[in-house]
Amino acid sequence: MSENFEPKILGILCNWCSYAGADLAGTSRLKYPANIRIVRVMCSGRVEPTLILKAFQEGADGVLVSGCHPGDCHYVDGNIKTLRRTPLISRLLTQIGIEPERFKQVWVSASEGEKFGKIVEQMVEDIKKIGPYQKKTGDALDTVAHEVYQSTKEVAATGEEGGSHCG
């Protein structure tokens, strides 16, 4: 693992609390790692698991989903949907071989800029320990392709030989 690995983290933040919280961290000139790329959504309840998997497919090293604290949702119960999904997503990711450090779901209110910075800091630190996300593309493809190519060439060569002698 390279020493200067900087993880790419996708942050999906709700418009009403967490995005405002992250904004507060910015306007208060708090220092926190620049590894997070933030996407604003209207509610954490619209973050379906597909989006999280898509982030990993595209090469994210981690995904952070953040919404309003339960009870504070702008849409009354949007974040209840989030909290139901979270344990299922965590289990699914662990099962398909994605380390638990790479997915985090938190609650950050509009006044918790400092908390947001700390969460990102912690997540970057955790992901640095486990290293970059390895896309699940299997074998080193070039070597396999070469082996297959060699074996087909052998087959073709023996086939041709037989043919020409017969002819």
Place this chain on the structure above:
Amino acid sequence: MANKLKLAIYWAAACGGCDVAILDTDEKILNIAEAADIVLWPIAMDFKYEDLYKMEPGSIDVCLYNGAVRTSEQEELARALRDRSNVMVAFGACASWGGIPGLANLVTREEIFNTVYKETVTTINEDDIRPATNYQGSHGELHLPKIYDRVWSLDQVVDVDYYVPGCPPTPETIWTAVEAIVTGNLPPKGSVIGGTKSLCDTCEREKTEKKITQFKRPFEIIADPKKCLLEQGLVCCGPVTRDGCGHRCTNNNMPCRGCYGPSEKVNDQGARLLNAIASIMDVKDEKSAAELAATWEDPAGTAYRFGLPKSLIFDYKKGGK
């Protein structure tokens, strides 16, 4: 004779059920035999790969390829058949999305080898012999196919024209596909031969407000044959699965296993099923959500039973060649 359709049927990482399903078309198999000349069908007839290699590109009209791609032999045959076939059909769930063999992607190849060649109590393998691609026998060196790190669906390896879903495809689905091919009345490239709606859409079970208070497995309860299975705590893949199977499972009081693959507007069957299930979990706080989620025995295995290699996490084109 010259106008007869040239048909190749090949099996890769599969159980053979798809081949049996073709025979399962009963007396219609005779119509298939009448319309088509079979040029390759390893399970039923004796053909050599050499004969296939001698064929010209485009000399096979239709290839029904069943099974996922797990070894270099299966990949080589997929490429050889693709080169020689005008229409390549991913036949059955394994070829289309990886199927049951695709669940091997949950673990690594080394873990599988460890289990099979070392850890099972009935295995005695003191020299720790593992599958190799070369073997020095008394009559010379043998070359064996390489087992890949992960399982691939057919369309991640070669270009696929049509998908025939199912584990195995029902005779009706097979017949629809064969009829389309024989009459030349083909749907647009990339079509899945099956329904367009989700299974839930056409399911006749009584649906009220869905709520899951505890996940149950099919052997634990005798389900009410009239009520929605999800409401009874069974994880049914109906909400995200394509219909067209004739509701064989749900009609027999078993939850849908998802073998017809994702329905039209679903791109990741497992993630969408997870989403659907989460939306009906009857919990309101984090602690009880975690407790309830823990009663679902195997989320990845259930949600991706037939489609793990095609899930977003694994969906890459296999390079090479």
